[in-house]
Amino acid sequence: MKKIRYPRLAYNKTTLIGLMIFLVTMLTFLILLFMELAAGSSNPYVGIFVYMVLPPVALFGLLLIPIGMWRRFKVLQSSDRPDTARFPYVDLNRATHRRTALLLLVVALLYSGLAAVGSFQAYHHSESVEFCGATCHVPMKPEYTTYQLSSHARVACTACHVGEGVGWYAKSKLSGAYQVYASAFDKFPRPIPTPIKDLRPARETCERCHWPEKDSGGQQRLITHYMYDEENTEWPINLLVKTGGGDPETGQPEGIHWHMNTAVETEYIARDPQRQDIPWIRVTERETGRVTVYQDEDDPLTEEEIAAGPVRRMDCMDCHNRPSHKFRSPDFAVDRALLTGRIPRDLPEIKRVAVEATAAHYETEEEAHREIAARIPGFYRKEYPDVSVARRVDIEKAVVATQTLFSQILFPEMKVRWTDYPDNIGHFIEPGCFRCHTPTKVSEEGWTITQDCNVCHSILSQGSEDRFEMASSPEGLEFVHPEDIDEEWRETGCFECHEGTQP
Numbered sequence: 001m002k003k004i005r006y007p008r009l010a011y012n013k014t015t016l017i018g019l020m021i022f023l024v025t026m027l028t029f030l031i032l033l034f035m036e037l038a039a040g041s042s043n044p045y046v047g048i049f050v051y052m053v054l055p056p057v058a059l060f061g062l063l064l065i066p067i068g069m070w071r072r073f074k075v076l077q078s079s080d081r082p083d084t085a086r087f088p089y090v091d092l093n094r095a096t097h098r099r100t101a102l103l104l105l106v107v108a109l110l111y112s113g114l115a116a117v118g119s120f121q122a123y124h125h126s127e128s129v130e131f132c133g134a135t136c137h138v139p140m141k142p143e144y145t146t147y148q149l150s151s152h153a154r155v156a157c158t159a160c161h162v163g164e165g166v167g168w169y170a171k172s173k174l175s176g177a178y179q180v181y182a183s184a185f186d187k188f189p190r191p192i193p194t195p196i197k198d199l200r201p202a203r204e205t206c207e208r209c210h211w212p213e214k215d216s217g218g219q220q221r222l223i224t225h226y227m228y229d230e231e232n233t234e235w236p237i238n239l240l241v242k243t244g245g246g247d248p249e250t251g252q253p254e255g256i257h258w259h260m261n262t263a264v265e266t267e268y269i270a271r272d273p274q275r276q277d278i279p280w281i282r283v284t285e286r287e288t289g290r291v292t293v294y295q296d297e298d299d300p301l302t303e304e305e306i307a308a309g310p311v312r313r314m315d316c317m318d319c320h321n322r323p324s325h326k327f328r329s330p331d332f333a334v335d336r337a338l339l340t341g342r343i344p345r346d347l348p349e350i351k352r353v354a355v356e357a358t359a360a361h362y363e364t365e366e367e368a369h370r371e372i373a374a375r376i377p378g379f380y381r382k383e384y385p386d387v388s389v390a391r392r393v394d395i396e397k398a399v400v401a402t403q404t405l406f407s408q409i410l411f412p413e414m415k416v417r418w419t420d421y422p423d424n425i426g427h428f429i430e431p432g433c434f435r436c437h438t439p440t441k442v443s444e445e446g447w448t449i450t451q452d453c454n455v456c457h458s459i460l461s462q463g464s465e466d467r468f469e470m471a472s473s474p475e476g477l478e479f480v481h482p483e484d485i486d487e488e489w490r491e492t493g494c495f496e497c498h499e500g501t502q503p
């Protein structure tokens with residue numbers, strides 16, 4: 001019987017190409033891995049390349065080696081006597097066979113070791129903020145930018161979007177694979193729709209760090225507004241927000257987090273996907289089983305619509321829907337810049353001019369920056385020629401600050417404006433709490449959901465200079481609207497006039 005010498009099987013093109021691919025990718029892998037570790041680089045592309053592209057290529061090379069050898073064996077076998085063995089001989093008593101076997105063993109061990117490191121790193125990398133936020137620049141820019149400015153800038157995207165456990169990891173990777181495809185071929189919607197379908201329940205994400213049983217008391221908020229007048233008159237509002245606690249065991253089950261009270265359950269049906277129009281609300285008391293249903297008087301749901309639902313159980317995300325991606329309005333952002341002095345407050349009418357320059361519709365960020373740089377100085381040249389000359393440096397400063405804030409809140413390439421992502425906390429620019437807390441939502445008993453200005457917060461002080469007022473009792477002050485609007489705020493929601501620009 002002719003013996004086919006084992007190592008000779010390797011002398012064929014397929015095997016040699018496989019070996020080359022394997023060696024070259026492994027070498028690249030090692031060099032890049034070393035660079036990544038040594039430099040602590042966080043370039044998302046290096047990561048993708050090292051952990052996601054190289055290992056499969058190396059594996060492909062590795063597979064070519066036995067395939068080539070097998071084909072070679074077949075050829076040698078059929079060209080010789082027909083009764084040769086069906087499989088190559090491996091005879092460990094022969095030194096060459098022993099050496100080859102040993103070599104293969106070492107390569108296999110080395111590879112599985114590196115593959116283990118690689119897949120561990122791949123797991124981590126695909127979970128990293130850089131991977132989620134920075135790899136797909138265009139589609140993720142709005143969320144990534146707002147994330148970096150939020151109080152969760154040190155919390156990984158996946159802590160909220162994936163959470164723990166294999167099931168959700170796999171689920172996120174499946175939809176992630178589609179997203180990688182969508183961004184590579186420019187197939188993503190602009191803006192990215194919200195809310196996210198099938199977002200993991202807050203119970204399993206937010207509540208790993210914040211939990212409803214924790215008593216959170218109250219929170220003071222000092223919000224400084226500037227008016228759209230010549231002096232940019234400052235109008236601070238100092239609120240005590242009655243956050244309250246969610247658990248009767250540990251604290252007062254009252255205040256805003258009453259909603260998370262474990263003894264009651266609030267559910268609702270929304271008409272629109274963004275959950276801004278809520279005509280039906282049901283509150284169930286667990287202990288007594290008592291149910292109260294509030295319906296919109298003006299525009300109630302029909303029986304069929306109620307049966308069709310879907311009924312959503314209220315959780316943290318129904319109020320805190322923008323914990324990490326707040327798309328601020330130009331009004332808010334310019335107020336901030338005025339407060340911190342990035343925009344000089346004593347430039348006449350700068351609040352109005354900066355808000356208008358920011359809120360105008362632009363096609364690209366670059367166009368916006370160019371227009372802002374033209375509009376603001378243009379306004380002063382025309383309306384205040386003296387100021388234009390005397391305050392040139394300050395006007396320039398205002399331009400730069402306005403350009404910066406534009407890039408933090410508006411993303412024309414993704415067609416993202418603050419109105420696309422309403423924030424449900426409050427009721428100043430978006431309906432928020434007033435989606436339910438309005439006089440038109442009435443129960444069978446004739447009850448409405450409270451609109452009392454003092455239930456959710458009390459005003460500790462408001463106004464400035466000669467119109468400054470400070471509370472002298474825990475009930476706080478009655479709200480004073482800075483502009484005379486005939487007390488219209490009593491009937492009309494703030495958000496109906498204040499839409500994020502000049503009311």
Ligand code: HEC
Pocket residue numbers: 129132133140143144147152155156157158159160161192193194195196197199317320321322323324325421
């Ligand atoms: C603190 C929790 C949290 C973190 C951290 C977080 N997100 Fe989000 N994200 C949310 C919530 C909540 C929503 C809105 C969900 C909803 O309303 O359905 C959201 C929505 C989104 C959306 C959909 C569009 C939108 O704005 O509604 C994208 C895209 C997104 N996040 C990407 C990211 C990326 C990328 C990161 C990391 C750079 C990140 N998120 C970090 C909580 C978080």
Ligand code: HEC
Pocket residue numbers: 150151152155156159160202205206207208209210316317320323
């Ligand atoms: C990995 C832990 C972690 C997770 C998960 C997390 N947070 Fe937070 N959260 C924090 C930290 C840390 C802060 C910052 C506290 C500070 O600034 O003092 C914070 C602050 C907050 C604040 C107060 C500051 C603000 O922005 O108004 C709210 C509200 C909040 N988180 C809501 C949420 C919601 C809703 C979710 C789920 C979508 C969530 N968090 C998920 C850790 C987390």
Ligand code: HEC
Pocket residue numbers: 225226227228229235331428479481482483485488489492493494495496497498503
């Ligand atoms: C009928 C329309 C209307 C309603 C309702 C309304 N406002 Fe106003 N608001 C105005 C107008 C007009 C101004 C004057 C704009 C200016 O010169 O600043 C103004 C100015 C303000 C300002 C000064 C700073 C700024 O952004 O203009 C604050 C603060 C304010 N309103 C708060 C509120 C609050 C809070 C509510 C709800 C409780 C409310 N407003 C309801 C029309 C309204």
Ligand code: HEC
Pocket residue numbers: 202206207210211212215216217219241243256257259260314315316317318319320425426
């Ligand atoms: C009915 C609306 C609503 C719901 C539901 C809600 N919150 Fe809040 N939460 C608020 C408001 C309003 C504040 C006051 C601060 C603010 O205005 O941002 C607040 C404040 C907070 C804060 C910051 C203050 C603190 O105690 O440290 C955290 C954290 C927080 N909420 C987490 C949660 C979590 C987690 C859930 C779900 C279990 C939840 N909230 C459910 C409305 C709500």
Ligand code: HEC
Pocket residue numbers: 254255256257258259266267268278281283292294314318319424425426432433434435436437448449450455456
């Ligand atoms: C989905 C509808 C809905 C939304 C949105 C909503 N609420 Fe409520 N809220 C209710 C209902 C229903 C009640 C209970 C009414 C009752 O049965 O007494 C309630 C009760 C409350 C109470 C307790 C009042 C009391 O009697 O002690 C507070 C405080 C409160 N809400 C604050 C808020 C705040 C703040 C927001 C916005 C951040 C908000 N709610 C958003 C439906 C809602």
Ligand code: HEC
Pocket residue numbers: 221223237239241425426427428433434437450451452453454455456457479489490
């Ligand atoms: C259902 C609860 C609730 C009711 C009722 C309510 N508010 Fe508010 N209000 C809030 C929350 C929540 C905020 C946001 C606080 C924050 O920014 O942290 C807010 C914010 C405000 C602010 C500050 C807005 C800003 O951005 O400067 C004013 C002023 C205000 N409310 C006035 C009123 C007045 C006047 C009424 C009665 C007509 C009223 N509120 C009724 C929950 C409520």
